[in-house]
Amino acid sequence: MFVATAIVVGLLWFFYKNWVSTYSYWKKRGVPFYPAKFPYGSDPNLVKFKEYRGYTVDKMYRELAPEPMFGIFVLRKPMLVVRDPEIIQHILTKEFSHFRDRGIIKLSDKDVINHHLFNLDGERWRALRIKLTPTFTSGRLKTMFPLFVSCAESFSSLLLSKVDSKVDIKELTGRFTADVISSCAFGLDTDVINHPDNKLRNIGIEGIKLKFLMKLKIAIIRLLPGLSSLLPIRFISVEDEDYIIKLIKNIVEQREKNAIVRNDFIDLLIQLKNKGNLGDDGQEFEKPFEMTMELMAAQCFVFFIAGFETSSSVQSFCLYELALHQDIQSRLIKEIDETIEKNGSLTYKAVQEMEYLDMVISETSRKYPTVPTLVRQCTKSVTLSTGQNIEKDTMIIIPVWSLHHDSQYFMDPDKFDPERFSKENRDSIVPYTYLPFGEGPRMCIGMRFGLLQTKVGVVTLLRKFRVEPCEETNIPLVIGGNSATTASDKPIIIKLIARY
Numbered sequence: 147m148f149v150a151t152a153i154v155v156g157l158l159w160f161f162y163k164n165w166v167s168t169y170s171y172w173k174k175r176g177v178p179f180y181p182a183k184f185p186y187g188s189d190p191n192l193v194k195f196k197e198y199r200g201y202t203v204d205k206m207y208r209e210l211a212p213e214p215m216f217g218i219f220v221l222r223k224p225m226l227v228v229r230d231p232e233i234i235q236h237i238l239t240k241e242f243s244h245f246r247d248r249g250i251i252k253l254s255d256k257d258v259i260n261h262h263l264f265n266l267d268g269e270r271w272r273a274l275r276i277k278l279t280p281t282f283t284s285g286r287l288k289t290m291f292p293l294f295v296s297c298a299e300s301f302s303s304l305l306l307s308k309v310d311s312k313v314d315i316k317e318l319t320g321r322f323t324a325d326v327i328s329s330c331a332f333g334l335d336t337d338v339i340n341h342p343d344n345k346l347r348n349i350g351i352e353g354i355k356l357k358f359l360m361k362l363k364i365a366i367i368r369l370l371p372g373l374s375s376l377l378p379i380r381f382i383s384v385e386d387e388d389y390i391i392k393l394i395k396n397i398v399e400q401r402e403k404n405a406i407v408r409n410d411f412i413d414l415l416i417q418l419k420n421k422g423n424l425g426d427d428g429q430e431f432e433k434p435f436e437m438t439m440e441l442m443a444a445q446c447f448v449f450f451i452a453g454f455e456t457s458s459s460v461q462s463f464c465l466y467e468l469a470l471h472q473d474i475q476s477r478l479i480k481e482i483d484e485t486i487e488k489n490g491s492l493t494y495k496a497v498q499e500m501e502y503l504d505m506v507i508s509e510t511s512r513k514y515p516t517v518p519t520l521v522r523q524c525t526k527s528v529t530l531s532t533g534q535n536i537e538k539d540t541m542i543i544i545p546v547w548s549l550h551h552d553s554q555y556f557m558d559p560d561k562f563d564p565e566r567f568s569k570e571n572r573d574s575i576v577p578y579t580y581l582p583f584g585e586g587p588r589m590c591i592g593m594r595f596g597l598l599q600t601k602v603g604v605v606t607l608l609r610k611f612r613v614e615p616c617e618e619t620n621i622p623l624v625i626g627g628n629s630a631t632t633a634s635d636k637p638i639i640i641k642l643i644a645r646y
């Protein structure tokens with residue numbers, strides 16, 4: 147009995163010592179760091195996701211000011227938080243070849259739906275990124291614009307039925323953006339606006355929730371990447387994965403059988419599939435790979451969730467702020483009315499001409515960046531020209547939320563002030579302190595599309611309605627910890643008032 151107890155104690159002691167052995171990592175390298183405690187590391191919230199990641203990193207960001215960068219520990223893994231904009235520029239852009247990967251999850255062959263642009267690393271990411279970049283050029287967006295308008299009309303009819311009601315604005319804008327992305331990228335008429343209980347949308351909503359089991363798996367795989375094939379991380383169930391693969395297969399078959407060409411995202415993927423291997427057209431890819439149906443479905447999945455959730459989130463934060471700032475809302479309504487009158491209707495050109503709208507959306511994206519932290523992995527050790535040495539495999543965190551709320555860069559950061567983005571003021575923003583879409587070759591591929599659908603949604607609503615706060619409006623708004631993106635912890639409730 148004594149021997150058995152001694153062995154167990156000995157093993158536990160060995161495990162503990164081994165676990166905390168990494169906690170001296172940053173000290174040994176002379177990098178300032180946020181101390182760690184067994185077992186969670188620098189802050190339990192980075193593992194448990196109980197608090198919004200932006201808030202947790204921000205506490206450290208403030209405590210370790212003005213260090214240009216500092217170390218933290220997530221469980222026992224050392225990570226580097228970079229707070230200096232010049233170093234951020236090196237990582238995201240100038241020295242991109244050393245920081246190409248995100249390294250967030252180690253993909254196993256079993257979790258096919260996760261093999262998408264956001265998660266892929268290395269040559270596979272590069273090959274796909276080059277091929278998919280033409281998806282949303284401004285020329286293509288212009289051609290797609292009538293589809294935006296058609297969804298906007300249905301959205302407007304839905305809003306008419308809600309006049310003088312208190313509405314969950316994220317729920318409504320989410321229906322609109324789900325229809326826009328379905329019709330523009332996949333040629334699907336989902337009509338989520340009128341039938342919100344749509345399977346594809348529900349899968350998308352589930353896909354960005356951080357569930358307990360998933361958090362646990364992410365933590366384990368970060369520590370022991372070799373287990374990734376035994377513990378595939380499922381953001382959605384196997385049935386939902388099959389549903390998406392079948393759906394994409396059907397669309398592809400229909401198009402090929404009936405020679406339908408829509409010049410959309412699916413067409414681009416079909417062209418890549420029919421070409422055979424990616425990377426066989428003179429580009430120097432190490433390992434050419436095939437565009438399989440599963441790989442196509444994975445790209446569609448990420449375009450769908452990234453396409454609808456992010457933009458509806460920006461729209462709902464924007465409308466919340468407009469409800470609280472009636473003066474800003476009036477000025478925006480005036481611009482919308484005048485520009486649409488001048489152009490005769492809601493056109494692509496009219497939206498591009500709305501300067502104040504652009505300022506309002508930019509300020510919303512500053513105050514509520516959809517992605518609170520960007521992540522990169524150092525793939526080749528490097529000494530930056532700013533003098534810092536970064537070792538291979540170091541995980542880098544760019545604290546977007548903190549930069550956007552740092553009074554050094556944005557005075558009175560809690561104030562909603564679109565003037566920061568006026569023509570005169572925009573140029574004084576310090577480069578790499580404003581990163582709502584990331585930066586560099588790995589920045590958001592859907593930025594233009596996301597901005598356009600966000601703007602069309604806000605314009606559609608304000609053409610006929612005003613928004614006001616009501617007793618159920620949460621002031622101030624608190625961001626919750628249970629979502630991969632920035633989302634209010636409670637529904638955003640505001641009141642819709644008819645303008646005419």
Ligand code: HEM
Nearest residue numbers: 263264452453456457516517583584585588589590592596
């Ligand atoms: C307002 C809307 C949107 C916001 C705020 C947003 C934000 C972001 C951010 C911050 C990143 C990470 C960038 C980085 O690491 O540097 C990202 C990546 C990405 N976004 Fe968006 N996004 C939006 C809309 C969209 C749309 C509409 C799509 C597609 C239809 C999309 C698809 C993607 C993809 C595929 C990536 C990964 C890119 C890569 O790793 O190469 N996003 N987005």
